[in-house]
Amino acid sequence: MKRSRQLDAxxxxxxxxxxxxxxxxxxxLHLGLIANNGWMGVDLFFVLSGFLITGILVDTxxxxxxxxxxxxxxxxxxxPLYYSAILFMFVIVPLLHxxxxxxxxxxxxxxxxxxxLFLQNFxxxxxxxxxxxxxVTWSLAVEEQFYLVWPLIVRFCxxxxxxxxxxxxxxxxxxxxxxxxxxxxxxxxxxxxxxxGLMAGALLxxxxxxxxxxxxxxxxxxxxxxxxxAALALTIDALHQRWIVFSFVALxxxxxxxxxxxxxxxxxxxxxxxxLLVYTGTISYGIYLxxxxxxxxxxAFHLERYPFAAFPIAVVATYAMAMLSWNLLxxxxxxxxxxxxxxxxxxxxxxxxxxxxxxx
Numbered sequence: 001m002k003r004s005r006q007l008d009a010x011x012x013x014x015x016x017x018x019x020x021x022x023x024x025x026x027x028x029l030h031l032g033l034i035a036n037n038g039w040m041g042v043d044l045f046f047v048l049s050g051f052l053i054t055g056i057l058v059d060t061x062x063x064x065x066x067x068x069x070x071x072x073x074x075x076x077x078x079x080p081l082y083y084s085a086i087l088f089m090f091v092i093v094p095l096l097h098x099x100x101x102x103x104x105x106x107x108x109x110x111x112x113x114x115x116x117l118f119l120q121n122f123x124x125x126x127x128x129x130x131x132x133x134x135x136v137t138w139s140l141a142v143e144e145q146f147y148l149v150w151p152l153i154v155r156f157c158x159x160x161x162x163x164x165x166x167x168x169x170x171x172x173x174x175x176x177x178x179x180x181x182x183x184x185x186x187x188x189x190x191x192x193x194x195x196x197g198l199m200a201g202a203l204l205x206x207x208x209x210x211x212x213x214x215x216x217x218x219x220x221x222x223x224x225x226x227x228x229x230a231a232l233a234l235t236i237d238a239l240h241q242r243w244i245v246f247s248f249v250a251l252x253x254x255x256x257x258x259x260x261x262x263x264x265x266x267x268x269x270x271x272x273x274x275x276l277l278v279y280t281g282t283i284s285y286g287i288y289l290x291x292x293x294x295x296x297x298x299x300a301f302h303l304e305r306y307p308f309a310a311f312p313i314a315v316v317a318t319y320a321m322a323m324l325s326w327n328l329l330x331x332x333x334x335x336x337x338x339x340x341x342x343x344x345x346x347x348x349x350x351x352x353x354x355x356x357x358x359x360x
Contacts, residue, residue, distance in 0.1 A: 006260045008281030009272040011048060015284035017041030018136075019291055019318065023311060037234060040249045042139050043197045045288075047253040049143055050201025057154040058162075058209065065340070066155060072340040074147050077285075080333045081325055082140060085133055085289055086115050093132075104131045118144040121189040128189060133292040138189040140289075145191045146198050159206055166203040170196045170250070177243035187243060196247055200254040208261075215262040222262075226255035285330065286322030294318050 021038025060066055090112055094101035105112055109130040114123040118141040120134070121127050127138035154162060173196035177187045187193040207213060233248035260272055271277070280287070294317035303310040 012277040012280030014041040014044035046197035047201040050198035054202035054205040166199040169199040197250040283322040286325035
């Protein structure tokens, strides 16, 4: 296993894809392919979460305080910034700018109480269209719902059973999405429609813990799978058949994670140890959750008319906010994790010793 900086870099790439995707207010920058398909960075986050969380759960499933430690550490990672953002949107903004209250509490973001309960991806009609930063919180709801159920399954199933469950979900997911899309269900933010990314990561975590696992054996297949599935995803997405696109994106993403972990090629290691990219991954949770604030400010002041100035200003502002969030809010809460130390299963080599818990 590689140290955390490789997967921090992967996380950095994921959040940059999403950030560029949200720059569609700057069409004159001609970001084209990346801007149109940057939403796939969210699926890379899902694969990372499935991989890291499953590794942690498998390695600690026989430890005392299994559930308490896991849920406490997850809450310390996700909740401080998330609930601060919710407080900002539903309390501070309406107080400072009352005219925005109708937009925030209006139909596009209702019901407001779904957000504190992480239910917006089911209860808000089109959660990606919610006001301000609320529009990106649907993916956090998906992950929180995953965290609620998956630890129970890992605790009471063998690794062989977990592999079968992961494979089953990966195979069934596109069929379910196709069926639901025929019935006009929003499959983009529905948890049951985004499980194959999480399960692809989970399956990878289980495979690398096999006693017969040989990392070098699958490097070339991983490169092939990544490029072929990415090409298929981009091609089919242009045909508006997203129900199957998610499957190819998940395959490409999990292949990329595998390459990041085990490739020894110098240019790959050079890319994935780049300091800026690694630091971007470190603060990616703040970038992801707060990115809409600078973008909305740009729109409010009509700066989108000057894209070559507005774009870097928005990006720098997003990084600045994320850095403040990381240093003043997130890190102090993360230090409390020491009160919920995990007892590692001595029969396995935990991924969490080598890579950090995912930031989003």
